[in-house]
Amino acid sequence: MTQRPYHIDVMISAKAIAARIEDLARTIRKEYPDTDKLVVIGLLRGSFVFIADLVRELDMNVEVDFLEVSSYGDGMESSRNVKIFKDLRGDIEGRDVLVVEDIVDTGHTLTSVMDLLRSRHPRKIETIALLDKPVRREVDFKATWTGFEIPDAFVVGYGIDFAQANRNLPYIGTVVFDDDETA
Ligand SMILES: O=P(O)(O)OC[C@H]1O[C@H](OP(=O)(O)OP(=O)(O)O)[C@H](O)[C@@H]1O
Ligand SMILES: Nc1nc2[nH]cnc2c(=O)[nH]1
Numbered sequence: 620m621t622q623r624p625y626h627i628d629v630m631i632s633a634k635a636i637a638a639r640i641e642d643l644a645r646t647i648r649k650e651y652p653d654t655d656k657l658v659v660i661g662l663l664r665g666s667f668v669f670i671a672d673l674v675r676e677l678d679m680n681v682e683v684d685f686l687e688v689s690s691y692g693d694g695m696e697s698s699r700n701v702k703i704f705k706d707l708r709g710d711i712e713g714r715d716v717l718v719v720e721d722i723v724d725t726g727h728t729l730t731s732v733m734d735l736l737r738s739r740h741p742r743k744i745e746t747i748a749l750l751d752k753p754v755r756r757e758v759d760f761k762a763t764w765t766g767f768e769i770p771d772a773f774v775v776g777y778g779i780d781f782a783q784a785n786r787n788l789p790y791i792g793t794v795v796f797d798d799d800e801t802a
Contacts, residue, residue: 670719697727
């Protein structure tokens with residue numbers, strides 16, 4: 620399938636993201652005062668940039684693990700069918716856990732991931748999402764901490780893809796189709 624031509628407008632700069640992550644890391648540190656080693660779980664693939672920056676700001680002992688899930692494939696619409704492609708390496712029973720996500724949109728991904736992870740009986744489990752698009756929600760889900768609330772626009776960059784491209788942009792941008800602008 621040929622891709623409709625598009626460009627990307629900057630929505631949140633790399634500098635604004637870095638400043639927000641410093642704030643979030645301070646808040647999280649205070650939320651886990653008695654934790655020996657926090658298990659920080661990144662949801663692949665979208666969260667790989669966010670988790671890398673977040674853990675380097677977290678002034679505490681952490682263990683990093685990943686769960687690979689996907690429901691969008693290469694499209695712009697959720698399939699509402701959250702598939703697990705790769706499970707955690709570690710056991711989270713009795714552990715303090717933080718789940719790191721790039722974006723909450725319909726809410727299906729984090730709802731289904733949290734159902735799965737809670738069934739493994741962590742001692743405490745919280746969620747952080749860099750972006751939240753509350754107007755698109757289809758299931759009731761709110762992350763414990765959110766970086767930025769954003770309007771209804773398809774975003775890319777900072778780990779987030781469109782058709783497996785643009786994950787390497789250092790900022791968050793919106794996809795604008797060129798033929799929509801001329802219509
Ligand atoms: O709230 P939702 O509507 O469920 O959407 C959020 C999810 O969508 C994207 O994942 P995607 O399925 O595109 O996989 P990816 O992380 O590998 O890009 C994103 O990374 C979130 O995990
Ligand atoms: N690339 C991308 N993936 C998403 N998954 C859920 N919402 C979005 C979005 O706005 N952009």
